[in-house]
Amino acid sequence: MTQPSPAIVVKNLTKSYKNHQVLKGVNFTVQQGSIFALLGSNGAGKTTTVKILATLMQPDGGRAEINGCDVVQEAGAVRNEISLTGQYAAVDEMLTGRENLRIIGALRHLPDKNARADELLDFFRLTDAGDNLVATYSGGMRRRLDIAMSLMGRPPVVFLDEPTTGLDPQNRLAMWEIVKSMADSGTTVLLTTQYLDEAEYLADHIAVLHEGVIIADGTVDELKQKLPQGIIQLQFKTEADLQKARELLTGYPIRRGETAFAIDVQTDGGAKQFADILNKLNYWNVADFTFAPKQPTLEDAFLTLIGEK
Amino acid sequence: MSTMNLARREGSLLGDSMTMFGRSLKLSMRSPEAIFMALIVPAVLMVVFVYVFGGAMDVGGYSVVNFIVPGIILQTIGQGMPAIAVRVNSDMTKGIVDRFRTMPIAKSSILVGHAFATLVQSAITVAATIGAALLVGFRPSAGLIEWLMIAGILVLYIFMMAWLAVVSGVHAKESESAAGLMSMIGILPFLSSGFVPTETMPWALRVFAENQPMTPIINTMRALMLDQPLPDGALRAAILWCVGLTVVFYGMALAIYQRKTRR
Ligand SMILES: Nc1ncnc2c1ncn2[C@@H]1O[C@H](COP(=O)(O)OP(=O)(O)OP(=O)(O)O)[C@@H](O)[C@H]1O
Ligand SMILES: [Mg+2]
Numbered sequence: 001m002t003q004p005s006p007a008i009v010v011k012n013l014t015k016s017y018k019n020h021q022v023l024k025g026v027n028f029t030v031q032q033g034s035i036f037a038l039l040g041s042n043g044a045g046k047t048t049t050v051k052i053l054a055t056l057m058q059p060d061g062g063r064a065e066i067n068g069c070d071v072v073q074e075a076g077a078v079r080n081e082i083s084l085t086g087q088y089a090a091v092d093e094m095l096t097g098r099e100n101l102r103i104i105g106a107l108r109h110l111p112d113k114n115a116r117a118d119e120l121l122d123f124f125r126l127t128d129a130g131d132n133l134v135a136t137y138s139g140g141m142r143r144r145l146d147i148a149m150s151l152m153g154r155p156p157v158v159f160l161d162e163p164t165t166g167l168d169p170q171n172r173l174a175m176w177e178i179v180k181s182m183a184d185s186g187t188t189v190l191l192t193t194q195y196l197d198e199a200e201y202l203a204d205h206i207a208v209l210h211e212g213v214i215i216a217d218g219t220v221d222e223l224k225q226k227l228p229q230g231i232i233q234l235q236f237k238t239e240a241d242l243q244k245a246r247e248l249l250t251g252y253p254i255r256r257g258e259t260a261f262a263i264d265v266q267t268d269g270g271a272k273q274f275a276d277i278l279n280k281l282n283y284w285n286v287a288d289f290t291f292a293p294k295q296p297t298l299e300d301a302f303l304t305l306i307g308e309k
Numbered sequence: 310m311s312t313m314n315l316a317r318r319e320g321s322l323l324g325d326s327m328t329m330f331g332r333s334l335k336l337s338m339r340s341p342e343a344i345f346m347a348l349i350v351p352a353v354l355m356v357v358f359v360y361v362f363g364g365a366m367d368v369g370g371y372s373v374v375n376f377i378v379p380g381i382i383l384q385t386i387g388q389g390m391p392a393i394a395v396r397v398n399s400d401m402t403k404g405i406v407d408r409f410r411t412m413p414i415a416k417s418s419i420l421v422g423h424a425f426a427t428l429v430q431s432a433i434t435v436a437a438t439i440g441a442a443l444l445v446g447f448r449p450s451a452g453l454i455e456w457l458m459i460a461g462i463l464v465l466y467i468f469m470m471a472w473l474a475v476v477s478g479v480h481a482k483e484s485e486s487a488a489g490l491m492s493m494i495g496i497l498p499f500l501s502s503g504f505v506p507t508e509t510m511p512w513a514l515r516v517f518a519e520n521q522p523m524t525p526i527i528n529t530m531r532a533l534m535l536d537q538p539l540p541d542g543a544l545r546a547a548i549l550w551c552v553g554l555t556v557v558f559y560g561m562a563l564a565i566y567q568r569k570t571r572r
Contacts, residue, residue, distance in 0.1 A: 090408040
């Protein structure tokens, strides 16, 4: 079976701001029509990567191709293939939603720009607000308009830089559905995010960007195997109990918990280790505590992945 | 390989600039302070100069209002410029330019659009100023040819100012300094032949006033409006200043824009 050629190929990408090296050799490939999540914490270099792919910035080294066109040598051709929805909404406040869309349509030379604008307003549930100034829009509406503007020209490859940051849970879910439907219609989507659950829900393929390199890369299932699964959160009542527990459980990796007098204990997820922990605490009369399994967070993932390196 | 057969296009400067012009014009017509500047300021300035300062002004053989109309026109055009600079600056700093730069369009079209929209905004200002002047006793004696020449000079002047505003907007790091530079330019008409004859000025000021671009523009417009003979070389100096500075500012705006958006 022959694979279709990939939509995005990134090889050994490097980039520095003055003497701060942000990208230290980034590699990944995105298949046609798939959703690819670039996962990383604040300052990881997500926006920098996206800006290079969207022809806003040139890399110092390495190369990147969109649908076979080099982002440096063939920037003009690349711009015909892509659209970028930046981290901060780039919409004209003093124009209406419809006017914002029509301007993009005119610049993209769409023969059906008015119909296309109406279609997108409808799809993004902005029809009622279509003729209001964007200045009156909520954050969620602005984000949706921003993405609608990116889709005006029906680009085959779409970049979304943190599309859900700052959205409330309801708008976040709506955005997820929108991203899914983009991929369903054959568009290749590269999105960046700081949230593991978002990448998990949306992406066919996830790459974790940390300190300028991709430290993990794979499908959700492949990646999950690498994530810590057996974290147990122990919540004590006193500092004395907490200290005692730390002494008793020296055999396990322990991190400070999110609340006072709490710790996160890393286990292999098996019953044996779990019983061992409870027994040890019970035996030494550290019994006044509650426990709960903890969902691995992006931070846990990082710590585990970095630990592996 | 593209999944959709999008026609490959590079931008066309003319077409894209027209779209950007439409955008800038809408933005400028919807900003309340721009409308205020365009309509109210000319009227206020007219009243202040004619009724408040007018009695104390000695402008030779002219009526005060007939004398100061050209200066007031340049002044009110200048009043609209900080808003243009701020608009250009906010496009630069708020990600708007980045969105356009990822699209296959002519690079400088966004700046050209702002410059042409300035022409329309300033034309409204000029009409409001002349209207206010007529109400307070301005009595021009220009014929059609003279008015067309005045319009031509004003178009050149507005372009010059518009590109200076664009320079200020692309250069500034934030909107305050973009507006600040353009506000300073607003002083220039006062240091010209616009409000008092240069002969009455102290020596140093007079040398400056007689050699800065506002003076030949004002002298030419005044002679045309009042149907008097054109002062020697004033028309030529006015045109040379405007065209020369427009070319300089246009070049600067593009150079700064290129530098700031260099990849
Ligand atoms: N123009 C710039 N000049 C200097 N340093 C920069 C510039 N842009 C970004 N940086 C630095 O480069 C690093 C990576 O920035 P980048 O914006 O790519 O991160 P990010 O992953 O998008 O982060 P966030 O989640 O906060 O958006 C950060 O440390 C940032 O401070
Ligand atoms: Mg970012």
